[in-house]
Amino acid sequence: MVANDVRYTEVLRIEALGKSFKGTPVLSNVNLTVHRGETVAIIGPSGSGKTTLLRSVNFLAPYDSGKILLNGKLMGYVERGGRLQPDTDANISRLRRSTGMVFQRFALFQHRTVLQNLIEGPVHVLGLSRELACERARTALKTVGLSDKIDQYPARLSGGQQQRVGIARALCMEPDILLFDEPTSALDPELVGEVLSVMRQLRGQNRTMLIVTHEIGFAADVADRVVFMEAGAIIDDRPAREFFGKPNNARIEAFLARHRNERSSSI
Amino acid sequence: MIEFAATYAGLYFKGLLLGLGLTVAAMAGAFLIGLFVALARLSQRGWLRAAGGAYVALFRGIPPLVLLYLVYFGLPAWAAQVGNPFLIALLGPLDNRLLAATLAFSVNAGAYTTEIIRASIQALPADQMEAAKSIGMTHGLAMRRIVLPQSLRIAFPPLCNEFIVILKGTSLASVIGVTELMRSAQMVAAATFLNLQAYILAAMFYVVAVIVLQTLSSLIELKLLAGSTTGD
Ligand SMILES: Nc1ncnc2c1ncn2[C@@H]1O[C@H](COP(=O)(O)OP(=O)(O)O)[C@@H](O)[C@H]1O
Ligand SMILES: [Mg+2]
Numbered sequence: 322m323v324a325n326d327v328r329y330t331e332v333l334r335i336e337a338l339g340k341s342f343k344g345t346p347v348l349s350n351v352n353l354t355v356h357r358g359e360t361v362a363i364i365g366p367s368g369s370g371k372t373t374l375l376r377s378v379n380f381l382a383p384y385d386s387g388k389i390l391l392n393g394k395l396m397g398y399v400e401r402g403g404r405l406q407p408d409t410d411a412n413i414s415r416l417r418r419s420t421g422m423v424f425q426r427f428a429l430f431q432h433r434t435v436l437q438n439l440i441e442g443p444v445h446v447l448g449l450s451r452e453l454a455c456e457r458a459r460t461a462l463k464t465v466g467l468s469d470k471i472d473q474y475p476a477r478l479s480g481g482q483q484q485r486v487g488i489a490r491a492l493c494m495e496p497d498i499l500l501f502d503e504p505t506s507a508l509d510p511e512l513v514g515e516v517l518s519v520m521r522q523l524r525g526q527n528r529t530m531l532i533v534t535h536e537i538g539f540a541a542d543v544a545d546r547v548v549f550m551e552a553g554a555i556i557d558d559r560p561a562r563e564f565f566g567k568p569n570n571a572r573i574e575a576f577l578a579r580h581r582n583e584r585s586s587s588i
Numbered sequence: 589m590i591e592f593a594a595t596y597a598g599l600y601f602k603g604l605l606l607g608l609g610l611t612v613a614a615m616a617g618a619f620l621i622g623l624f625v626a627l628a629r630l631s632q633r634g635w636l637r638a639a640g641g642a643y644v645a646l647f648r649g650i651p652p653l654v655l656l657y658l659v660y661f662g663l664p665a666w667a668a669q670v671g672n673p674f675l676i677a678l679l680g681p682l683d684n685r686l687l688a689a690t691l692a693f694s695v696n697a698g699a700y701t702t703e704i705i706r707a708s709i710q711a712l713p714a715d716q717m718e719a720a721k722s723i724g725m726t727h728g729l730a731m732r733r734i735v736l737p738q739s740l741r742i743a744f745p746p747l748c749n750e751f752i753v754i755l756k757g758t759s760l761a762s763v764i765g766v767t768e769l770m771r772s773a774q775m776v777a778a779a780t781f782l783n784l785q786a787y788i789l790a791a792m793f794y795v796v797a798v799i800v801l802q803t804l805s806s807l808i809e810l811k812l813l814a815g816s817t818t819g820d
Contacts, residue, residue, distance in 0.1 A: 381718050410632075410726050418724035428719035432738050442723035445733060494723050 330357045331393070332419075332498045332529050333378060338387035340373060347373050348384070348553045355498060358527040362540035362561070365550035366576060371533040372425075374550070375500050378531070379420040380413050391419050392497060418446065421491030423501045427483040429475040435462070435486050436471045439493045447494070454493070461489035465519050481512030485519055492523075499523070501532040537580045541565045549573050592785045593792075596776050600793050603772035607758040608797070610689055610768060614758075615751050617694025622701025627731065629706050640702070647699040653760050655696055660688035660764045689761040697754050704750060708743035709735060741812050748805035752798050759794075769793055 331354055338351040347370045355361050363371050376382035378389060380397040389396040396416050398405040430438050439458035443449040449457070462468045465485035475483055484504055491499055504520070505513040517539050523530065524543045534540055540547055540561070547564040549557040557564065557573060568574040628640035647655070659682055667679040682688045712735060720730035759770035767775075769790055777786035 379722060381721060414721065414724050414726045417721065420722070422719075422722040424715060424719060424722075426715060428713075428715035430716065430719065430734055432741070441733065442725070445729065446724040490723065
């Protein structure tokens with residue numbers, strides 16, 4: 322494959338994605354491509370399908386139609402005789418390694434210390450030696466600024482610290498794309514900043530990121546592209562500067578106005 | 589009564605120890621059964637879920653005494669009747685009272701243990717499984733390394749309770765001649781004609797044993813709790 326081949330830099334490609342929960346459609350005809358090094362923000366009203374879309378990418382939420390390609394590989398299904406059939410748990414798990422997820426409510430392993438949370442995947446999934454995994458963990462902890470918490474249990478940390486450990490855990494797997502599902506929305510307002518600043522730092526390292534967020538200012542600041550979702554569909558997908566410079570839809574404009582107000586009133 | 593107790597305490601104590609041994613063996617069996625049947629009940633495969641559900645429905649429904657008779661009197665006799673050497677080799681050993689009692693109580697308690705372990709797995713927030721999968725773990729690995737270690741801590745108190753239930757249930761083994769505590773009491777009653785004293789002493793032995801076990805389990809529980817929230 323040639324290095325400047327377009328597909329080569331496509332980390333994630335979502336084609337005509339569809340999903341329903343018990344007959345109620347929650348995603349319909351979603352198309353989205355994320356290139357290596359790109360930061361894409363997904364915004365939109367509550368219930369518009371942002372979480373479901375993100376969880377389809379690593380197949381925590383299986384999709385019904387369309388395709389998800391990670392580095393060109395189909396996620397969740399195998400093509401046999403022109404038909405898509407569910408893939409095995411082993412194959413799905415292997416492909417998941419190219420993604421890292423940061424959860425809204427952190428989801429740290431409560432029975433493990435910070436260090437143990439971070440080396441769990443590298444040791445038991447990637448098969449790295451303990452020493453190598455610990456080295457990775459220390460580097461990741463330095464990135465998120467929590468080197469001094471290495472032996473703490475998650476329950477002893479603040480929400481902001483837990484979320485930074487969550488980010489470090491994802492980094493330790495060295496994924497090709499990081500998925501964030503409203504990483505700051507479960508945090509007290511005074512703790513939001515520390516998490517956003519870590520994410521800004523990752524942006525500076527040219528990581529590939531897909532971020533669902535309600536932090537409009539943050540999205541405007543770090544995203545290369547902004548995707549707006551409404552009722553299970555993407556209704557806008559443009560470079561951030563354009564998107565915020567001139568909203569092309571009255572409902573998007575209203576949404577942005579509302580959220581900017583929320584922000585200014587809450588600080 | 590004190591004199592009576594002093595005379596027979598040794599005999600009763602031997603019976604209690606045998607009952608405790610039987611309980612430990614049955615609990616070990618029940619735990620293994622419970623673990624596998626609970627995992628089956630939560631499996632992604634429909635037929636495994638159905639099989640697990642059937643196990644619980646069946647063995648929760650059979651009274652332990654009936655099960656004991658089935659295992660001790662029924663199975664070896666049936667094997668001999670059929671005359672199949674494989675069946676005789678497999679079921680013949682159930683002729684042994686202790687073995688039969690261990691199996692019957694394991695299978696019975698296994699149904700309850702299944703429900704305890706299943707409930708404790710479901711009590712864990714779903715995000716633990718999801719986070720484990722998000723770092724590339726398969727369902728099995730995530731169960732083993734992330735879900736079960738936390739769930740079994742939740743399951744510990746009800747499992748201790750189940751242990752106590754099994755211990756009291758071992759008194760049923762007296763009917764097939766296992767010389768546990770109840771059987772010892774029956775023998776003393778028959779020999780002395782002091783029925784009331786004989787059975788009161790047995791009751792007191794059970795009560796003390798249960799109190800000791802309960803205290804022990806609370807102490808271990810505190811230790812487990814401490815381990816999950818603080819450093820070592
Ligand atoms: N497990 C589920 N079962 C049924 N409906 C669901 C489930 N998860 C999400 N939904 C529905 O799907 C829609 C999209 O939800 P979600 O992806 O969480 O939206 P968002 O993250 O944008 O708020 C909502 O209407 C929600 O009620
Ligand atoms: Mg959401």
